[in-house]
Amino acid sequence: MPDARMDAAVEPNDARVPLHDAGPEAAVPVDARAPDAGLCTAIQEDLCVRDPRCAAEHAFAAESPLMGTVFAACVPRAEVCSDGGTALTCASSPAGRLFVFPTTCLPPGWSERPGEDCDPAGVPPHCEMLDVETCATSAWCSTIEGRIGDFNGDPVALDCLSRRENCGDEVTCAQDGRGGPVFWFPNTCIPENWVRVECMVVEE
Numbered sequence: 001m002p003d004a005r006m007d008a009a010v011e012p013n014d015a016r017v018p019l020h021d022a023g024p025e026a027a028v029p030v031d032a033r034a035p036d037a038g039l040c041t042a043i044q045e046d047l048c049v050r051d052p053r054c055a056a057e058h059a060f061a062a063e064s065p066l067m068g069t070v071f072a073a074c075v076p077r078a079e080v081c082s083d084g085g086t087a088l089t090c091a092s093s094p095a096g097r098l099f100v101f102p103t104t105c106l107p108p109g110w111s112e113r114p115g116e117d118c119d120p121a122g123v124p125p126h127c128e129m130l131d132v133e134t135c136a137t138s139a140w141c142s143t144i145e146g147r148i149g150d151f152n153g154d155p156v157a158l159d160c161l162s163r164r165e166n167c168g169d170e171v172t173c174a175q176d177g178r179g180g181p182v183f184w185f186p187n188t189c190i191p192e193n194w195v196r197v198e199c200m201v202v203e204e
Helices: 037-042 045-050
Strands: 054-061 069-076 089-092 098-101 141-146 156-162 172-176 183-185 194-196
Touching (some): 037 069, 141 183
Antiparallel strands (some): 054 069, 172 183
């Protein structure tokens, strides 16, 4: 999914280190960096991504999840953690704004909140746990749809995945690992436990 970065997570009253007037290729002046890695949380996104000691964290803004992930916080690179990126966690920023992180790891100072706080329907801990009917109604998840036959065949919802999943543009053919008909998919994302197979898709 395209990463629609914006300053939506920057609170107007936050104490931020001002950005220096430098081009995108310019090195970050020593005095423009966070005084130490522990103060990465006090700088804006542009400076954060240019300072090797810091890392930008992105999340879905609860009020506009379909816009993709936005900049949520800057953290010391040493504190970045990952649980595989398959979970979804509703969390509150220190300023009280709600975001959904595509992980169970939260920036320092953020608080986990019940999924219902970010969405009345709740935020599923893992999109893969949802049936396709529930998945289709979730703002955080998307169905994986495949077709049998030509490009005009009716799509069939087969599985569920997080909207943060980056699917390639290549048409992919796959079938259930236990056997069954071959489906073609408009991208590289296929259902869990399915296997890719060679096939020819006829475009009419």
